[in-house]
Amino acid sequence: MLRSLSIRDFVIVAHLELEFSAGFTVFSGETGAGKSILIDALALALGERGDASVVRAGQTRADITAEFTAHPTLTDWLDQHALPHDETGGVLLRRVIDASGRSRAFINGTPATLAxxxxxGDMLVDIHGQHAHQQLLRPDAQRRLLDNHAxxxxxxxxxxSAHRQWKQLVQRCQEAQGRERELQRERERLEWQVNELxxxxPQAGEWEEINGEHRRLTHAASLIEGARGALHVLSEADDGALVPALGSxxxxxxxxxxxxxxxxxxxxxxEPAEIQLREAVHSLNHYAQKIELDPQRLASVEQxxxxxxGAARKYRIAPEQLPAELESRxxxxxxxxxxxDLAGLEAAAAAAHEQYATLARQLSEGRTRAAAKLGKEVSAAMQELSMPGGRFEIALAPVAEGQAYGMESIEFLVAGHPGVPLRPLAKVASGGELARISLALSVIASSASLTPTLIFDEVDSGIGGAVAEVVGRLLRQLGQGRQVLCVTHLPQVAALGHQHLRVAKRSEGAATLSEIxxxxxxxxxxEIARMLGGVEITATTRKHAREMLAL
Incomplete structure (x- = not known):
């Protein structure tokens, strides 16, 4: 759970140190006091994006640190990422954003990435924003809620992923079919070139080797004459050959x-000179016997x-690159x-479709079970939220061929009163009904989550009276097993909190600051009397506030 939150120079908060306890905690305050600033600051510590606008005017940086109680899943995650453990058994998440917009993140004092x-943060806190009910009008948000809940x-x-792979293979098949004639021509061209090469x-190193042989064959007469002349001077001259003379x-x-x-x-x-000269004579004799004039071989090498x-000029490469060119083609x-290979591509596409269909069927089965269960739970909650006889169902309609999100579209259907036909949630006329259903969904979905801390940011807007008290009881009940934080403007909800924090604004010179x-x-x-009453708080209002707290 969230143990403490430290905020420095964030928007209109100069310095704030808050301690939190388990159970249901409510935040209240006048409009514009900055109740949601606290949630925004915590969201930054949990990895939300931020920029220089969050730094309090005139300050160099905003600094937010949130301390949580660690749980085994998070501890394992810290070990996997080589991040240290806090000695107190907790985890410190810190975010610093300077006036230039540069952001730094820390986990237990060690630099970390925003990701x-x-x-x-996702393993520690689940935040339900104040516009959650508007988001639930979108089909993708409804689908995500159902999948998360299940x-x-x-x-x-x-x-x-399977759908993407299947569609890529289908596209390759279509491209292959459309380019079949073009590909055939290209294949024939490559076949001719490969056959020619x-x-x-051509062999690796052949160009250098055959050039050397050509030089030797071209200059064979000069080489023979030179070798014989050297042998004559060294060992064959009758009038003073070098080797016999040196021996004497x-x-x-x-x-x-x-x-x-x-x-x-x-x-x-x-003496060594004599030995080396004799070895030179031996080598020259061997060379002279080996080299010979060979016009036929010279012609063959030149050919x-x-x-x-010619091949290198044709393919516009250096001759020594011909072997590599052959392998490339x-x-x-x-x-x-x-x-x-259309048959091979079509077989691969069929296998990919089967893999997609198998996974999609498993997803459909899970969604069907979860939709029935969630529909019953939300319908039961609607009875408590002043919607007697109301029903909530989740329709799963098959889609042609299947989509990336599965083989069915998901739509939330609602009937607010007995005898009223089910209609899409997006067409519910009453904003109050929409807010109540959204809240019921949020509470029920959160109760199935393993996240230890749940935050509700004015999700109770659009409701009041007895319904507000039921909402407060739902949140308090949820707080029996979780830490629940709720920003609210309803006295009926605030009165049911285990802990109550008030957000207020004050002036300090020309600056406006928020404090909690x-x-x-x-x-x-x-505070509850203020929330109940108007400009003037009367004894009757205070009595009513005490009665609400007594409940």
Missing amino acids: QLREA DLTELASQVA DKLA IIQQLRHLAEVDPELRDTLAAL RLDALH RQELTELTAAQ VALGRQERVE
């Missing part, structure tokens, strides 16, 4: 080094180069063949 703040929200989301069979020098130095050891360093430098270069052909105070017994008498 996280909103997700945590705990079908997740299933409804799955149905919407397959015949060419080394042999002489070996004998001389036995006489003078200082020659050993020279000998050590020349291959021309074929690769193969992939395009595979995808196009799959896209042109908890009322004691006698103060409640005065």
Whole structure:
């Protein structure tokens, strides 16, 4: 439940610290005193969007902190998001909005996203706004209320997802049918290109390799001549080949080094040189034997180069990119063949429709059970709300093919009096009837919810008299198991609260400020008398207020 609320520099609130208790708490005050400001501030702490307009004039930022008692579901959620626990067993939600409109959110002192703040808030508080009865005139709001009440929200989301997937596949089938001739031409073009490149069979690295071979074949005569010339100088010349000459020098130095050891360093430098020269001679011999003039091979290589270069020019790419181009066009052909597989697409669409229909039937069954139960409960509440003989039903009408929201439209039907036919809620003439039915729906739907704190922001507008007292009793009854906060202008409702807070305005210089105070017994008498009476509060009014509190 909500333990406390701290507000600083929010709209016309300078500083406010409020403590809350369990049960049914009411807020009252004169028109314009700022009763709903409290709900607006709490909504910001719960993740609602806000801007710089909420910052009190002349101040740098608005700061709202709400402390709640944690429950196991919320504790598990905190663990999943690596958010800390409060030592007191609670959870602190804080929202700061500065004068530039920049917003920051915190959970238990740790920075959090607005989405996280909103997700945590949804597990803690359920707010019913003062315009809830107008919203209930919309079919989508009626559908959401029924699904929320029946705990079908997740299933409804799955149905919407399945419907979207089914429709996407149907669209692909239609596109494939419409483009069948075009796709066939494109497929034939790709097939021809893939066959052409397959015949060419370009290999990775082939362009570089064949260019190197072409250079060698083109310059084969020069390479042979150069290799033979080097061999002649190194080992074959009769008048001073390098390798035999160096060998003779080394042999002489070996004998001389036995006489003078200082020659050993020279000998050590020349001996490796002889070895390397002999290895070079060996390599040149091998190279000279391998390389040869091969006009036929040269012609073949030039033909291959021309074929690769021509294909590259045709596809407007570099020759070395031909292997990748072949794979790319193969992939395009595979995808196009799959896209042109009408039978496969139609089978996939049929399977997606079956999945949608299965989920939608489950949703319909859940809605049917919940609609009957909710209809009986609201009809029973109408008898207490001065609508004797009134009936409430929820009509589920099948829709063709099914929609994203399911296989039926949902409409709330009402008969306010005996013998009156059921009519759509949107056509109920009496605003008072609409407000009472809306309140009954809100209370009944909230009683099925697991949210620990429920807030009703002037949802009792449009009713009065004995009906107002019944409304107060409904809210007080709801407060037996939940924490219920209600902003009200009705004395009959205010008198039934376990706790009563009064909102008032005061002037401080040129500024108008709002303040909230908890009322004691006698103060409640005065406040309820004010709500009952006019400009002047009489002894009779106070007596009536005391009688209402005594009840």
